Amino acid sequence: MLQKYDQNTRRVLKFPAVLPCQDVNPKTLVSSLTSLSQSITNYQLNVFVTQRKNIRETIRQVSILNMFFVEIMDRCSFDRLTDSAVLCLSELHHSLQKMNFLLQDCSRPGSKIWILMKSHFVATQFMSLIRGIATALDILPIYCFNVSHEMKELLDMVVKQARKAKMEVDPDDDYAMKRVMLILNQFENRFEPDSIMINRVLYYLKINTWGECHKEISFLDDEYCLELLDNSERDLNMLSTLCSFMRYCRGVLFEHSVVENQDDGIFRGNNLEILSCLNPEDFRCPISLELMTDPVIVSTGQTYDRVSIEKWLKSGNLICPKTGEKLATTELVPNLNLRKVIHQYCIDHGVSISKFQKQSRDISSTVLPGSPASAEAIKFLSEYLVRRLRNGSEKQKSRAVYEIRLLAKSNIYNRLCLIGAGAIPHMLGLLSSSDPTMQENAIAGLLKLSKHTNGKKVIINYGGLNSIVEVLKNGLKQEAKQIAAGTIFYLSSVQTNQKLIGEIPDAIPTLVEQIETGTSCGKKNALAALFGILLYPRNHQIALSTGIVPLLSNLISTSEKPEIVTDSLAVLATLAESFDGSETILKASSLQLLIKTLQTSPSRASKEYCVSILLALCNNIGNEVVAVLANNPNFIGFLYSLSTNGGSQAGKKARTLIRIMHRFHETSSSSMIANWDTSRPATIHSC
Known part of the structure; x- marks a missing residue:
């Protein structure tokens, strides 16, 4: 009778309720109303941090309706119900569906700060739904139902109270919301807020642990991506700002909390094919954010799509769009290696160029911060974490490097801030740690930072290649070894790095060893890394001398x-290009x-x-x-x-x-x- 909605796919504060069909059996309708109203009544057992007064009043009125529906089921003769009675019941069902969704959202894990900031909208929704119920009850032909006199009086009371109800923002919620806005304004003005004020807001919202803060970030991230998919910009700014604020809280204020280690899926999936560890961000033009079908290099060393950079130059701009440096020449040099990698990526995934351009736009949107407040919050956090890496205890360093791993996960701007704050040299130093977890988090963070052009440069300039190869060879955990292979792949996307990697005696032989003895994930990452290195032809002979061809043939068979x-x-095809x-x-x-x-x-x-x-x-x-x-x-x-x-x-x-x-x-x-x-x-x- 009713369309069902998955709580994991429905957008928060969206209420896709449907009216029951016209020919629905009245008994079935009342049975559904009984179940739905009982579900709403059960929310009285939940703990709500905001909208408490409105929720309490809503549940109280719906609990009376539940009693009414139960009595109808016991005493009513459904074949005597008029069409108008069924219509009123249908309207009640429609309103109760929306009310159920609204209560779900107010108690949804991770949505606390978002519901707080949407307090006025949520209060308006409660008011609208309560008034809708009052209207349906007001015109309900109660004489059609064989209910007790006491129940009729209760329904009259519900109607009167619903008409007079004032579903307003709770004064405490309003005060907390204003405090959040003040904190965000301080970030925007490049002033680091007082931790006491932030802690008061978090205490009010019952965000008391690292894990609860992480849930808030995950929820806000998901909503931000959904907002992008809907091509809506209404809430993007606020979602981005709150997400950065909560990241700041997680990294700075919950430093001494117990960290709930999150599996962020780095190279652990079963669908990693050659080159698939590359994020589409690596193939997008910084100007148009579209796939670079003809990548070219300008005099500053940055790569752009030819069409985009030519339009930029024809407009009279003689500076590099990404770095702001003045271009020494307007000559454009084709980036043949990158074009080959992009082309191969599309082949491997069986997608056309036009289809590829529409995929994964969410990561491209993170080149710039969502708001000035978001930008400053991430800068403050990055600087704080780097200070911990520089001067902190071993425990503080371990916590900081894990926060960096999470912070750099899927956001280009976050990576830029971490690189600019000087995270990479300290993380390279942690690769020699005797703590397996710290080593794994350090190499995983470096992998993410190596996706950024500046990150690649800093890793190379600080001699990080040898340290990464050492982890690949002697890492304390298999996970660290396979992540190191992925990091080498990202670094190999730069032609000069392919040569440098090949010159390290242990690099190619260790990758071949990983292909032979590693886990399934380790094999895939090592194959991807070797593919990148072999784009430099002079590395072919080194690979051939390791016996890679028989090994690949055995894997194929x-x-x-x-x-x-x-x-x-793919690796065999690259080797076959030479005699x-x-x-x-x-x-x-x-x-x-x-x-x-x-x-x-x-x-x-x-x-x-x-x-x-x-x-x-x-x-x-x-x-x-x-x-x-x-x-x-x-x-x-x-x-x-x-x-x-x-x-x-x-x-x-x-x-x-x-x-x-x-x-x-x-x-x-x-x-x-x-x-x-x-x-x-x-x-x-x-x-």
Whole structure:
């Protein structure tokens, strides 16, 4: 009869109630009203930190309605109800649904400060719903229901009280709300608020632990993302500001609380494919925030999409949009490595460029702070955490580095503040810690900071590569090792870093070891890192000397995880671009395995990589490979199918392979005819 809504997907303070259908059975309707009103009455057991008076009055009136519905179920003859009576009951049901949602939101975990700041709106909603109930009861033909005289009197009382009810903002709520606004104004004016005032607000809201503060942040983050998805800007500023404020509280005021270690999903998911650890933010133009289809580098070293930066320059701007530095020249240098990585990312995920542009806009929106108050709160927090890293006790350092890990998780501006405050050098120092948790949090925080261009530079300038490779090799926890591999991948997105990583003796061999012995997650991250490093061709020989090709072939043939097969093929495709790589692949007897994988793999990305490898083998080795492919009776037919049904790149490479085999057959046929022609006269002569 009724549409149900998932509490986890419904937006807070949105009430998608539906009217019961016109032909609903009256008994079913009253039964639903009984259940719904009982659910509302049960909220009297909940603890509400705001709107207490309004909620208490609402529940009291609904509890009387619940008694009314129970009595109807026991005494009423439903076949005698008039259409107007059923209509009134339907209106009551509609209002009670909304009331139930409103009470859910007022008691929702993590919503305390948001409900406080929306106090006037919430009070107005309570008023509107109570008045709606009064209107429905006022026109309800009570004579249709066989209820007691006492119940009729109670209903009359509900109607009168509902009409007179003043659902206003509680004075204590109003005072707390004004205190929050004062604190936010102090942040906006670059003045760090008094901790005593903040603690009073948190005490009023019963946010007394690190975990409760973390719930508030998670809730506000989720609402912010939903607001972006709805293309609504009404509450974005306040959501961002409150989220930064609560982050400040979590890091500064709850320093001595018990930290509830949160699994933020870093490289622990089962869907991490090659390059998928890259966030789409790395591919977006800082000007347009859209995917860079033609990334170019300006004289300051920053990368932009060609169309965006050309528009910027044509408008008469001669400074770098991101750094503000004056451009020494307007020459634009293509960023071929980044373009290749972006292209490969799209292939791996089977999405078109246009579709990719619409994904993950939420992270792009965090390039700038949501408000001046938000900006200053994060700056104060970043500086505080770095002071703790510099001068704090071991426990304080451990807490600070974990806060940094959380703070940098999905926000570009937060990363910029942490980098600017000087977090990276101190975090690099913590990589040698004997505390496994501290080491893991330090490398995880560095991974997030390495996503930022400035972060990459600082890590390299402070000699962080060797420390990160040391964690990769001898990390105290497997998680630390696999996160280190992910960090190396991000660093390898810069061409000069690919060379530097390759020059560290243990870097590539340790990644290969991780591919061989690591967990599933460790294998995927190591494959991603190796892929990035091998974009620098001179690193190929080092990788080949480690025996990587047989190892990859074994993974392709034995792994039960499709993503590991795809990642292994991606690395093999990169190695195949060089002659030595192609020769090693051929010597490892991988040719038949590649043909089989191409014909049987359900993954479009895997097929793409197989075609790339086979094409590289044909180009680098020649007829020895072409002959094997040409003599496979099913292979060319499969290529024809792939050329029409595969992706654009897979189809193009498949068609190239077809032309190579056609030329091989033509050459072979010409040689046979020539041999036959030269032998024929001799045969006649002998006769």
